[in-house]
Amino acid sequence: MSIGTPFCLRLSSGYREHFLAEMTEISYFLPMHRLTFIVYPGFELLDTSGPISVFTGANRALGHSGKPPFYAVDLVSPAGGSVTSSSGIAVHTRSLDACAPEGVDTLLVAGAESEHLLPVLADPAWSVWLPELVGKAQRFGSVCSGVIVLARLGLLDGHRVATHWDACAPLAATFPSVSVDADALYVVDGRLWTSAGVTTGIDMALAMVAQDVSADIAGEVAKRLVLYARRPGYQSQFSPLLHAQVKADSPFADLIGWILANLGSQLDVPSLAERAGLSERTFHRRFVAVIGQSPARFVETARLDAARMLLCRGLSLKSVAAEVGLSPATRFCEAFERRFGITPRLFREMHSEF
Structure with missing residues (x-):
């Protein structure tokens, strides 16, 4: 056996088991x-x-x-x-x-x-x-x-x-x-x-x-603890959905739930207004009055919040862009850096769990 072999492995079988048991017991009192x-x-x-x-x-x-x-x-x-x-x-x-x-x-x-x-x-x-x-x-x-x-x-x-x-x-x-x-x-x-x-x-x-x-x-x-997810520190105190939910009797709660479940879909004002059963002008005005921001700003925020979570999973920029509805990747990168002051590639390197 080489001189570099750990000490405990150079002991005979019986003494080795006793030694390891002793060390395990000691570790509990550290x-x-x-x-x-x-x-x-x-x-x-x-x-x-x-x-x-x-x-x-x-x-x-x-x-x-x-x-x-x-x-x-x-x-x-x-x-x-x-x-x-x-x-x-x-x-x-x-x-x-x-x-x-x-x-x-x-x-x-x-x-x-x-x-x-x-x-x-x-x-x-x-x-x-x-x-x-x-x-x-x-x-x-x-x-x-x-x-x-x-x-x-x-x-x-x-x-x-x-x-x-x-x-x-x-x-x-x-x-x-x-x-x-x-x-x-x-x-x-x-x-x-x-x-x-x-x-x-x-x-x-x-x-x-x-x-x-x-x-x-x-x-x-x-x-x-039955937590939905381990939330990173950079995540906002208010998710886009929570922002809507805290508005008393929000008429757009169901719509926003649908938006968050379909970020890859077409989410422009005409599409959302049709889904809400309102004219485009009325939808835009009521949405801003209730939510406090334009539909376009809300959708972009929801998409970028989701993008950060996906980047933490190590997904490629192209995959993230497609999943959150911000393709091509160049469009996604521009929106991400404009909002957070950091490129999505660097963000992924800093926060990826994989």
Whole structure:
């Protein structure tokens, strides 16, 4: 046997089995990645329970594959003890001053409605302990409006962040040194991870699992949670269909559902007006009044959103262009770069999962 053979393989059969068993047992006692969620009275429960379900799900998936758990989750609040969320459900927490900075690998601040955030921003305990925790953490960030706490402490200056669509304008106006991405589901800026409203914390947590452990484990967790898809951070907070659905009693909800299912079809105003049973002029006027943009702009947005998802699957530009109704590929490339400021080829290289 060559000198380069691993040590464990140079042991006799019996000793080798004992050695491997010992090493497997030891691996379960190696330091885990400690996730610390900062909460306070009135916090949004889903901001923590959603991501925590992802991380504990990753541990479960690792266990099923014979590997040790990776994450240890901790809930922390300024005073410690029982903390009641906005939904009335209470969680048990440790106090901030009992949280050792060197014991925090990832730190995330939960969000809340403004009436619950105001007391937090006035509490001096945050300015004493939180900056130190952030300084020692491998990564830090927030879910939803928790970003306001970090911004108030000056921890986001010069960074790009995401937050709930309703808080984007106030955040940008109050903290001009912070670059607010009003469109993204979540944003990764170095050590800083921030997500938009509530359920996007799940998307961000899945991205963390993919980075920390593997994309396969993240996919298993998403499947276990019965998620439609693992949404990338660049995806808009509002899909074109959701934009229409949030309009009360939208008369175009069915039409838009059909558009999204038939992006490769002819979707000009005459075709859509005929399908809606309206004259072209009336259709255009009502569509703009209800949806807030022209039919042509809406269709292009829907097509380009779908194109980004297809590019992540590694499809060719020609195939994507045909599938979303933007053939030839040159037309697709021009529309994509005009909208996103990047060529579809480079986007595919940056985001392809294959």
